[in-house]
Amino acid sequence: MRKVAIKEYAYCLNHTPELAYHYGNTPFWERKIKGESEFLLSLSKSIRTYDEAIGYAPNQAFIGGISLEELEAHQTPWYQNPLKDVSRYGTFGEIMPEDEFLGLMDICDVFDIIWLEQSFSKKVEDKLQAHPLMNSSILQRLEKGHIFEEIEKEIREDGAVPLYSGGEIVGCCRKAHEFDECLSSYVLLENIACKAGGVLALLHLLKRANMKPEEVDFIIECSEEAAGDMNQRGGGNFAKSIGEIAGCSNASGCDIRGFCAGPVYALVDAAAQVASGVRENVVVLAGGALPKLYMNARDHVKKGMPALEDMLGNFAVLLAPEDGESPVMRLDAVGKHSIGAGASPQAITEALVYKPLKRIGLGFLDVDKYAAELQNPEITLPAGAGNVPEANFKMIAALAVMKRELDKAGMTDFIKTRGMPGFAPTQGHIPSGVPFIGYACENIKNGKMKRAMIIGKGSLFLARLTNLSDGVSFMIEAPSPAVEEKVETLTKEEVKNTILEVLADIAKSLKGANAK
Amino acid sequence: MAKGKLAGKKLILLGERDGIPGPVMEACLKDSGAETVFSVTECFV
Amino acid sequence: MDLQNQQRVKDVVEKYGAENVIVILGSSDPEGAEIYAETVTNGDPTYAGPLAGVPLGLAVYHIFEPEIREEVDPAVWEEQMEMMEMVLDPEALSQAVANMREQYSKYTLE
Numbered sequence: 001m002r003k004v005a006i007k008e009y010a011y012c013l014n015h016t017p018e019l020a021y022h023y024g025n026t027p028f029w030e031r032k033i034k035g036e037s038e039f040l041l042s043l044s045k046s047i048r049t050y051d052e053a054i055g056y057a058p059n060q061a062f063i064g065g066i067s068l069e070e071l072e073a074h075q076t077p078w079y080q081n082p083l084k085d086v087s088r089y090g091t092f093g094e095i096m097p098e099d100e101f102l103g104l105m106d107i108c109d110v111f112d113i114i115w116l117e118q119s120f121s122k123k124v125e126d127k128l129q130a131h132p133l134m135n136s137s138i139l140q141r142l143e144k145g146h147i148f149e150e151i152e153k154e155i156r157e158d159g160a161v162p163l164y165s166g167g168e169i170v171g172c173c174r175k176a177h178e179f180d181e182c183l184s185s186y187v188l189l190e191n192i193a194c195k196a197g198g199v200l201a202l203l204h205l206l207k208r209a210n211m212k213p214e215e216v217d218f219i220i221e222c223s224e225e226a227a228g229d230m231n232q233r234g235g236g237n238f239a240k241s242i243g244e245i246a247g248c249s250n251a252s253g254c255d256i257r258g259f260c261a262g263p264v265y266a267l268v269d270a271a272a273q274v275a276s277g278v279r280e281n282v283v284v285l286a287g288g289a290l291p292k293l294y295m296n297a298r299d300h301v302k303k304g305m306p307a308l309e310d311m312l313g314n315f316a317v318l319l320a321p322e323d324g325e326s327p328v329m330r331l332d333a334v335g336k337h338s339i340g341a342g343a344s345p346q347a348i349t350e351a352l353v354y355k356p357l358k359r360i361g362l363g364f365l366d367v368d369k370y371a372a373e374l375q376n377p378e379i380t381l382p383a384g385a386g387n388v389p390e391a392n393f394k395m396i397a398a399l400a401v402m403k404r405e406l407d408k409a410g411m412t413d414f415i416k417t418r419g420m421p422g423f424a425p426t427q428g429h430i431p432s433g434v435p436f437i438g439y440a441c442e443n444i445k446n447g448k449m450k451r452a453m454i455i456g457k458g459s460l461f462l463a464r465l466t467n468l469s470d471g472v473s474f475m476i477e478a479p480s481p482a483v484e485e486k487v488e489t490l491t492k493e494e495v496k497n498t499i500l501e502v503l504a505d506i507a508k509s510l511k512g513a514n515a516k
Numbered sequence: 517m518a519k520g521k522l523a524g525k526k527l528i529l530l531g532e533r534d535g536i537p538g539p540v541m542e543a544c545l546k547d548s549g550a551e552t553v554f555s556v557t558e559c560f561v
Numbered sequence: 562m563d564l565q566n567q568q569r570v571k572d573v574v575e576k577y578g579a580e581n582v583i584v585i586l587g588s589s590d591p592e593g594a595e596i597y598a599e600t601v602t603n604g605d606p607t608y609a610g611p612l613a614g615v616p617l618g619l620a621v622y623h624i625f626e627p628e629i630r631e632e633v634d635p636a637v638w639e640e641q642m643e644m645m646e647m648v649l650d651p652e653a654l655s656q657a658v659a660n661m662r663e664q665y666s667k668y669t670l671e
Binding site: 521525553556558 | 562563569570573576577581582583584585586587588589590593597601619622628629631632633634637638639641642645649668671
Binding site: 385388469 | 535536
């Protein structure tokens with residue numbers, strides 16, 4: 001079976017504390033039910049500044065500003081030990097501040113949904129003009145803006161939700177229908193934020209791949225948002241809408257969903273399309289989940305921590321045919337959790353890790369790094385949700401013990417060397433294995449590592465359709481050495497001579513036959 | 517199966533995706549003589 | 562605990578009576594287990610949900626506690642739970658729930 005090259009990858013974050021404070025699900029519903037409560041007051045005092053967000057070590061690890069080894073060695077708690085001399089830009093992408101992100105959301109809005117106040121729009125335009133990836137065709141989509149009174153009226157009378165910067169109203173997100181909940185201002189805000197994140201990751205990906213937007217053949221978007229109206233609430237299509245803004249005029253696209261496992265499903269699907277020759281190349285991407293911002297803030301605030309869930313996460317990965325240089329996705333060892341496999345963590349780990357390895361004659365110790373659910377534990381532990389990545393590595397190690405491929409005494413070492421610290425924001429689909437793809441490819445390219453497994457898991461019960469578990473996995477490996485294809489070619493002369501020889505033989509045999 | 521401590525009880529199973537999910541606890545306790553009246557799995561991430 | 566689930570717990574207790582209900586937890590983290598156990602015994606410690614200030618006093622156990630484990634067929638346990646016993650910290654989880662039960666439960670398994 002063919003392998004598919006992972007050509008490039010990009011990872012970005014958007015620091016959006018004011019969107020989080022107003023529209024993250026936890027504060028949003030608290031405000032709706034209890035008004036400006038004590039929790040919201042404490043939360044307002046726990047908000048991080050942009051400088052704090054870019055100095056936060058896991059954020060820098062996400063965008064490739066520091067390596068995972070550096071993150072692991074960095075003193076914890078990370079939020080109390082900020083990095084010094086950090087940049088907005090890392091190897092894989094950037095951390096965009098909120099005012100510019102609101103501008104990018106306006107750029108991504110093609111239905112006059114986002115309104116920005118005039119002076120704010122001008123300020124943001126100046127900032128975005130200095131952005132290395134915002135070209136004129138993108139920037140011309142930024143509207144000149146509205147006078148404040150118009151925005152205020154839209155909020156007061158027409159169900160628009162306000163947008164804030166520095167605590168002031170600087171714009172609004174309007175609704176697109178009188179009573180359709182799928183087109184309410186809140187839902188549209190969520191979707192446009194997700195779209196804008198996807199656009200940012202795509203722009204960084206194209207730059208890293210040194211590729212023109214027109215060269216993209218297909219885009220698969222794999223976030224957890226639903227775009228549609230009340231007749232088809234999950235209709236889509238984020239993918240094409242994102243490609244449109246980035247100028248991918250020759251690309252088509254569609255969305256794939258699978259809760260937190262969505263990105264891994266999308267990558268397997270994209271790889272199959274490339275391997276079969278259906279697509280020349282495929283970009284898999286996703287923006288972040290606005291409702292998940294400040295999801296566990298109640299616990300963070302209670303424990304006197306900064307509210308760490310202020311980052312929208314985005315990523316983009318480019319797949320193309322194997323080129324002998326880029327690390328590859330193996331398609332003969334894709335992990336599948338079947339409907340009958342069972343819900344126990346044991347059954348899931350067996351389906352996603354043990355079985356695909358066994359299929360190609362490998363064992364647990366043949367994988368250098370496992371990447372599953374890379375949520376930052378500093379966010380989840382105070383909320384009583386445990387260290388999710390560590391639990392996953394423990395599950396893999398425990399199964400290796402049960403399959404007699406590892407001594408029980410070797411578990412700790414297995415977890416330490418083949419796992420990694422969680423460094424992704426709690427953005428559902430974003431942490432699910434994919435943040436490690438960039439590091440895996442870099443490490444494979446520089447010979448530090450041979451093989452990584454990327455694991456996505458989803459919580460299907462959240463949609464109340466089924467209690468089944470879900471997950472999918474694949475492996476990244478070093479490319480096989482490029483084999484020069486030897487095609488035997490014949491010259492015209494050789495062909496002519498061969499034909500003449502054959503004809504002479506036929507003539508001879510015919511003569512002989514006649515003579516009989 | 518001998519009548520155990522759980523026989524006749526009504527069970528509420530509060531599972532966690534990254535711990536023991538609801539359906540796994542249901543499978544464990546289906547022969548306990550107790551009736552599962554509410555089983556749920558929570559996800560914090 | 563999820564607010565909707567707090568309501569479901571409350572409804573079940575109203576329907577069947579607190580003395581007949583056993584809560585079994587599958588939490589991964591001792592601190593999380595403690596919050597769940599506290600919620601169904603002494604009331605929601607976060608004061609966010611329907612169980613805020615409602616001390617149901619239910620009998621609550623972690624599935625790893627011997628009282629519950631004894632009731633599970635060993636073959637089923639092996640298939641469903643053996644791996645997670647190595648992954649999670651059964652002792653800490655059991656202790657966390659037992660502490661809450663001793664403090665706030667009005668009922669226990671006889």
